[in-house]
Amino acid sequence: MPTWARAACSQPALSGGSRAHFGELLEELAPKWEAARESALRERRGGDRRRAAGAGPRQRLVFTDRLLVTLVHLRLGLPHAALAHPYGVDRSTVSGAIRGVRQLLAALGFAVPDRPGLRLRTLEDLFAYADAEGVELRLDGTEVQVRRRASHPGRKAFVPGKMKQNTIKTTTFSDGQGRTPFSGIV
Structure with missing residues (x-):
């Protein structure tokens, strides 16, 4: 190496x-x-x-x-x-x-910038933290196109959407300062 x-x-x-x-x-x-x-x-x-x-x-x-x-x-x-x-x-x-x-x-989990030792592992943790600390959350959703191999006959028939491509959907949350306390694949 x-x-x-x-x-x-x-x-x-x-x-x-x-x-x-x-x-x-x-x-x-x-x-x-x-x-x-x-x-x-x-x-x-x-x-x-x-x-x-x-x-x-x-x-x-x-x-x-x-x-x-x-x-x-x-x-x-x-x-x-x-x-x-x-x-x-x-x-x-x-x-x-x-x-x-x-x-x-x-x-x-995701480390909270101003709170050492606190980690957000789930959406429930994120929402509880935001509610307790009065943090305003911003949401961003992104789709990334991925190629999938046809694993069986007729696979093309199950490809969703107008563009006929599979995607991975990622949801990212940020606070008012633009820091990312949570991001996950939905």
Whole structure:
């Protein structure tokens, strides 16, 4: 793995946060990712390990790189193929990495800027916070077109809408200062 790719992605201009904040995020999420990965492997094996930890094929992207790629993608919206190239991996590897880390970030919740330790995990949390603090919320809805493979015959018949394209609908909330306390896929 080229170390220059990790160095480039860890720049605050690309990742969206300081290196100290990235270290804290890495420290908090890495054990959760490792536990989820080990649980999935255990389920797939149907029991305990037969070999020592670390045996078998190596990860194409270690967790540090997975987190960096996800943060850069979320901040800049770069295509997965563009993020895969510096690391020398396939687009599908980056797609899987982003999918896994996004689930961890969603479970972690959104930090409230002026209230350290408070995290908003659900819409109910957001509305309760806004009501208690007197925060006026602004709502933005966005559709992003996605390509879907035809998984079975007749798949085209089920593509919705006038443009006949599938979309992912994202709803983002912001406060009066333009900060984002919550964003989610609806």
